[in-house]
Amino acid sequence: MRFMHIRTRFAPSPTGFIHLGNLRSALYPWAFARHNKGDFILRIEDTDLERSSQEAVDVIIEGMAWLGLDLDEGPIYQMQRIDRYREVVKQMLDSGLAYPCYMSEEELNKLRDQQMASKEKPRYNGLWRPEPGKTLPPVPEGVSPVIRFKNPIGGSVIWNDAVKGQIEISNDELDDLVIARPDGTPTYNFCVVIDDMDMNITHVIRGDDHVNNTPRQINIMKALGGSPPVYAHLPTVLNDAGEKMSKRNGAMSVRDYQRAGYLPDAILNYLARLGWSHGDAEVFTKEQFVNWFDLESLGRSPAQHNPEKLLWLNHQYIQNSDPVKLAAATKPIAHEMGMDTEAGPDFVQVVSLLKDRANTLIEIAEGAKLFYLPAPNLTADQIKENIAEAVMPALKDLVEAISTAEPTKEAYAAVFKQILAKYQIKMPALAMPVRYALFATTQTPAIDSVLVVLGKEEAVKRLSKVVQ
Known part of the structure; x- marks a missing residue:
């Protein structure tokens, strides 16, 4: 394979919050770029003005920064490139690659209804497509046209998907795509092509919900003289109920995971394994992931979100x-x-x-x-109810021994051992009352470690109130 400077991109639409499934579509192109010493670009596809929001953009940028997915370029906003898109639309009109279509939405819906009634695939019928010897209908007054791309007739679009293998789609399945709306705003599939060409994107790694867009994008790109990038379409991420992960299905946003106390490295490790593997490796560093990552190891089956696995991973990272x-x-x-x-x-x-x-x-x-929290102010009744009278002599001896012991875990453990032997009692019989005297609860980590952290002076002070 010839050497190429790898350039990948993550191109989210800021129309909602970013969840784990979305972030995986950022992680893999980032890792591929880093593995190959290439460039990773963030492109914000914000042409849907009604649904796009700055807050959603902020969450995307914050989430990527939190995970350490550093950028080489961006964020680049599509709305700031509108003049560029309009320039290309004009070039396509001038060169005959595109044409104005005056079919109204009402006419289009009527056509689709007729096609569906006849059990045909609903699609634009090429009414306004100029062809040699064809007479077009008269242009209606006061109607702003959409601009449609002249999709090739006959033949197929074929590409070798890095995840799914060879995919072939007949051009007869594709109608003439609208590339600009009546107000001149360019459409998603058109903007993507111009961006990928202008930004020299070599690899497009994205969710497989984009597979149906790919043949249209390849046709437009080839018509403009470009070379399609390598496509890698990632299988869907399913939630724990087996449905596609989405906000509607209860997916948590990246901010939710931050607030819930997850570590970014644990999230990254978990995301990496949602559709990619390296042998039996379950827990690995970001550096190892980048070093190991390749497109050949991407899975072809849908990945399923497993909250318990994520929590387990977070525990591993916290422990270490x-x-x-x-x-x-x-x-x-x-x-x-x-x-x-x-x-x-x-x-x-x-x-x-x-x-x-x-x-x-x-x-x-x-x-x-x-x-x-403030030291517990235990009442006589609370002490009587939670600390047996029979253990008080042992507790008094323990306080005295602690007050003269070295403030180390080993010294405190030796003190406990000595008192337990003297009074012929087991550890819980002494440790539970100590815990209660210190914190008004019996649920704490190992008591000798607790004494070290709390400090000898504070521990003796709290215990003395109980044994007086």
């Missing part, structure tokens, strides 16, 4: 994360929950203690509350 970075990511969530992370134990230590049990940053922040 650097505590300093993890603390920095968790701190804003803790602050939103009303914690003052500066007034209490070192937050990095707290996160280190909690991360092995947590699935999300939210769970870490929830666990951190223990260390930043």
Whole structure:
């Protein structure tokens, strides 16, 4: 294969929020460009003025930045290229590649109804298409025409899809596509072709809902003297109910995953496996993914979203994360929950203690509350109800031993072992009352680690209130 400078693009329409299925269509072209030392371009297809919004654009850009999908060019907005599209439409009209069509929407709908009644495929019948020796109808007054592309008659459009293999579609299946609306606004399939040509896109990696657009785009591109890029159409991402992933079917936006405490590297790893694989590798770094990525390893079957798998992956990443970075990511969530992370134990230590049990940053922040909420003000009745009188002597000895012990996990573990042996009791009989005395709950991480993080002085102070 001849060397080419790889250029890929992600071209979303900002007409709704971006979910995981959309992001996969950004991840793969990004990875392919990075693997091949090429360029990755973000193009915002915002010609649908009624449905496009700046907020949707912001979510796209923020989501990609959060995942670390860096850009070489863009964002490029189609609406800022309107003059370029109009210029090409004029060239096509002048060269006979396109023509004005005055068929009204009412006439078109009537034609389609007739065709469907006759069990024919509904399509434009070429009424206004100029041909040698053909007399066109008189131009109606006061009607602004659409502009249609003169699709080739006969033959087929054939391309070798990098995912689906060879695809062939007969030109007889395609009617003359509208490339500009009556107000002069260019249409999606036309803009895509001009953009891909102008931006020298070599590979178009996108969802397979675009397969039906591809023959039209190839025909327009060839008519304009361009060479079609390599197409790779990715199978649909299904939700956990087996339906196409969409907002309507309950898909979460990328912002929702951020708010829910997922790590971007876990999301990226999960997305990578939604339709691509490298042997049996399940957990891998972004660098490994880029190094391994190729189009040959893309799957042909629809990928199914598995929330449990994503949560498991997030847990793996949290477990293996650097505590300093993890603390920095968790701190804003803790602050939103009303914690003052500066007034209490070192937050990095707290996160280190909690991360092995947590699935999300939210769970870490929830666990951190223990260390930043005010000390419990236990009543006599609460103490009596939750701490057996029989364990009080052991608890008193424990407080004394802790107050003179080294403030390390090993020293505290030795203290517990000594008291348990002295009173011939098992660990839960002593650890549960200690937990309750410290936090008014019996659900905490390992008690010796908790004592280290809480601090000897604070621990002794809280325990002493119970044993007085």
